[in-house]
Amino acid sequence: MEHLNVSVSPHFFSKRTTQNIMLDVIIALMPALIASVIIFGWRSLLITVVCIACCVISEYVFRKICQKDNTISDLSAVITGMLLAFNLPVTIPVWQAIIGSITAIIVVKQLFGGIGQNFANPAITARIIMLVAFSGSMTSWTFSENSVDALSGATPLAAAAKGFSSGVDYMMLFLGDHGGCLGETCALAIILGGIYLLIRKVITWHIPVAFISTVAVMSFLCGKDPLYQILSGGLLLAAFFMATDYSTSPSTPWGKIIFGIGCGLITILIRVWGSLPEGVSYSILLMNILTPYISRLTRQKPLGALGGAKS
Amino acid sequence: MKLHGIKIPHLKNTADSAPQRIPIPKIITIPASMHIGKPAEILVKRGDTVKVGQLIGKADGFISSNIHSSVSGTVQKIDTMVTSNGVKISCAVIESDGKQELDEKIKPPFINDFDGFINAVKDSGVVGLGGAGFPSFAKLKIDDLARIETVVINAAECEPYITSDTRTMLDKNEYIYKGISAIKKYMNVRDFVIGIEKNKPSAIEKMKELALKDEHIRVHALPSMYPQGGEKVLVYNTLKKIIPQGGLPIDVGVIVINITTLAFIGEYLETGIPLVEKCVTIDGSAVKEPKNVIAPIGTPISDLIESAGGLKCEPAKVLYGGPMMGIAVPSMNEPVLKNTNAVIFMDKKEAAVPKTTACINCGACIAHCPFRLEPRSISLAYKAGNVGDLEKLCVDLCMECGCCSYVCPANRPLVQTNKLAKLKLREYLSYKKEMN
The missing domain is CATH 3.40.50.11540 (NADH-ubiquinone oxidoreductase 51kDa subunit)
Incomplete structure (x- = not known):
């Protein structure tokens, strides 16, 4: 009669799995996706779907070729696809989006061992690669024809960097009615998603708060309008969704704060003194590289430890 | 804090x-060790009659404990059994007469x-x-x-x-x-x-x-x-x-x-x-x-x-x-x-053990450890055989409460690895002592 399982304790497990954490992130990205369709038209949905499909397919094929367990069901490739799409202009040619997605999954993620092993954020790195490779189409901010307003021209940040007004006020920034990458413009939608992530405890407050407040303080010190700096560009999307990527950010509370401050500083340095209008992607990539060191240096002292845990 | x-x-x-008393079982098995330390020395033999509370095993050494019969009856045999932690010990099998004298x-x-x-x-x-x-x-x-x-x-x-x-x-x-x-x-x-x-x-x-x-x-x-x-x-x-x-x-x-x-x-x-x-x-x-x-x-x-x-x-x-x-x-x-x-x-x-997937570095194990240990880092150090790191990570502090394994969304065997890492560290430390 007896076939008793004798596994070692614990015998209880939480219901939280990698898959449902990732599903929460996808849900949190939905408001931004809806906003992008309203602002930029149906083409933004097309780009997003293309990126997601390419990411998932390239992950599936790569794991298959390498004869490893397939990991597409953990949904992380879906998020990479969504975030990459959100960082592209709506006018991007589809073939470029496909190349970007394949780069993100295969070069940045899978070649390092797949989920949890990559040291750089796949969506951000792929975006930077595309920015170098397709600089023309990656910086053309024309709205598509079927969008609400037939606006065209520079992003608010690019305009501000050149020293003239973009004609965009706070309300337009907040609602996202201006030029930019397809998922980054609507601050309202991103903040809603961010709050959802915080409530569901997918992320903690440390990185977004440290990142955004550093940008605010630094832009004030540099004589820029803090609110304008926060609401424009990809800052909010990056602070809530990309800087908080588990694999590429520290996991201790102080490590997260240092990471966030570092991201904020580099962002402002690039925005104010760099030759590029936007520096969020570079700041995160640079801080990704420092993550292992930050994690080591901010190791918590275990309760009652005689030595220190730091190494 | x-x-x-x-x-x-x-x-x-x-x-x-x-709580209510259960009917007295017909056969009971009393192991010589139900404690940490040396097993007790069994004092009875086959055929002996015993009563409730009678000393049937004497503490052997400082860290050991007495054992007593819990029923009245006859000792059927002195047997050996394997405890749940895998140690072979002797035990007294007693047939109860139901009188509980x-x-x-x-x-x-x-x-x-x-x-x-x-x-x-x-x-x-x-x-x-x-x-x-x-x-x-x-x-x-x-x-x-x-x-x-x-x-x-x-x-x-x-x-x-x-x-x-x-x-x-x-x-x-x-x-x-x-x-x-x-x-x-x-x-x-x-x-x-x-x-x-x-x-x-x-x-x-x-x-x-x-x-x-x-x-x-x-x-x-x-x-x-x-x-x-x-x-x-x-x-x-x-x-x-x-x-x-x-x-x-x-x-x-x-x-x-x-x-x-x-x-x-x-x-x-x-x-x-x-x-x-x-x-x-x-x-x-x-x-x-x-x-x-x-x-x-x-x-x-x-x-x-x-x-x-x-x-x-x-x-x-x-x-x-x-x-x-x-x-x-x-x-x-x-x-x-x-x-x-x-x-x-x-x-x-309820007994199903969920499937282990790749670590996503979410930090949940670190955020929930009562002693502020880093189960993820301990796992990596253990896998790499890096005992020096295990020492720095204070794995010997781990009380094996299992919080890390419970919260892990990838269902990684974290506390289980901590247990192995503790053994490895202990070996290393005693070796180091010997060398000095």
């Missing part, structure tokens, strides 16, 4: 179930000083009944009594399902007080703190009544967060004292004793009946009517089920103790031990 922990289902279904030699112990008290505790065969099974007299035998500032009474009972300590608090009030009084008298302690998790309001109420009787007793309500019953967690949360790495509670002037152990000591001083029966919570998804029962030590687990209305289905996993730190038994013939406070029968669904 607040210690981390996890919110887990309480499942205290049996808190209102006053008490050994004539039993009488309340006569005590007039500290040594007498320690001897009485030793004779009683009591060990840490919260689950650890460390011989109580060895814990209480402190050379310099002036070092003891506080006795912390562990009534946290933080594991899901288990309610046997709750029942002790509700039903054995006067024995708890007797135990406290004895420690007060013979060990000269003036400060007692009872730590209870907030999810047991009626027990807290009862203990507060006790505190009204005696100004030296305090009741400390602990947050309902696992693992409040961990010794170091309990001492920190009640007294804000940190037990140093490799140290014992006495290093910070504290003795920690489980409430059921204490109540038993109180009871023994009055009756002189050694530890022969145990209140056991029977629960789990495969049990029809979860209940608390009193069972003779040595009762086969399979004999407990009938008292709890039988099983709903074939159990897939059976545990000694709670689901967080309990030990899965290989067979239903395993006996109830001195430190068995619950037997959990899990059905297939």
Whole structure:
């Protein structure tokens, strides 16, 4: 009669799995996706779907070729696809989006061992690669024809960097009615998603708060309008969704704060003194590289430890 | 500083179930070791008649414990068995005559000083009944009594399902007080703190009544967060004292004793009946009517089920103790031990172990470890065979509470790896000592 399982304790497990954490992130990205369709038209949905499909397919094929367990069901490739799409202009040619997605999954993620092993954020790195490779189409901010307003021209940040007004006020920034990458413009939608992530405890407050407040303080010190700096560009999307990527950010509370401050500083340095209008992607990539060191240096002292845990 | 922990289902279904004695089992098996330390030396042989409370195994060495017969009857054989941690030990198999005659030699112990008290505790065969099974007299035998500032009474009972300590608090009030009084008298302690998790309001109420009787007793309500019953967690949360790495509670002037152990000591001083029966919570998804029962030590687990209305289905996993730190038994013939406070029968669904996937570096293990360890880093260091790192990561501090494995969304075997890492580190440290 007896076939008793004798596994070692614990015998209880939480219901939280990698898959449902990732599903929460996808849900949190939905408001931004809806906003992008309203602002930029149906083409933004097309780009997003293309990126997601390419990411998932390239992950599936790569794991298959390498004869490893397939990991597409953990949904992380879906998020990479969504975030990459959100960082592209709506006018991007589809073939470029496909190349970007394949780069993100295969070069940045899978070649390092797949989920949890990559040291750089796949969506951000792929975006930077595309920015170098397709600089023309990656910086053309024309709205598509079927969008609400037939606006065209520079992003608010690019305009501000050149020293003239973009004609965009706070309300337009907040609602996202201006030029930019397809998922980054609507601050309202991103903040809603961010709050959802915080409530569901997918992320903690440390990185977004440290990142955004550093940008605010630094832009004030540099004589820029803090609110304008926060609401424009990809800052909010990056602070809530990309800087908080588990694999590429520290996991201790102080490590997260240092990471966030570092991201904020580099962002402002690039925005104010760099030759590029936007520096969020570079700041995160640079801080990704420092993550292992930050994690080591901010190791918590275990309760009652005689030595220190730091190494 | 607040210690981390996890919110887990309480499942205290049996808190209102006053324990009832089960019918005396026909055959009982009493292992020579139900404690940490050396097994007892068995004194009886095949064919001997024994009575309830009769000494059948004598403590061998300082850290060891006496064992007593829990039934009256005949010794069928002296056998060997494999304990759940894989050690082969001898055991006495006794056939009960159903009369439950008490050994004539039993009488309340006569005590007039500290040594007498320690001897009485030793004779009683009591060990840490919260689950650890460390011989109580060895814990209480402190050379310099002036070092003891506080006795912390562990009534946290933080594991899901288990309610046997709750029942002790509700039903054995006067024995708890007797135990406290004895420690007060013979060990000269003036400060007692009872730590209870907030999810047991009626027990807290009862203990507060006790505190009204005696100004030296305090009741400390602990947050309902696992693992409040961990010794170091309990001492920190009640007294804000940190037990140093490799140290014992006495290093910070504290003795920690489980409430059921204490109540038993109180009871023994009055009756002189050694530890022969145990209140056991029977629960789990495969049990029809979860209940608390009193069972003779040595009762086969399979004999407990009938008292709890039988099983709903074939159990897939059976545990000694709670689901967080309990030990899965290989067979239903395993006996109830001195430190068995619950037997959990899990059905297939509850016993299912989720599939392990890749670590996503979410940091949940770090954020929930009560001792602020880094299970993820420990796993990596263990895999790489880097013992130096294991030492720096203080893996020896791990109390194996299982919070990390519980929260891990990738279901990685973190606490399991910590256990292996602790062994590896111990080997390395003793090797290092030898080399010096």
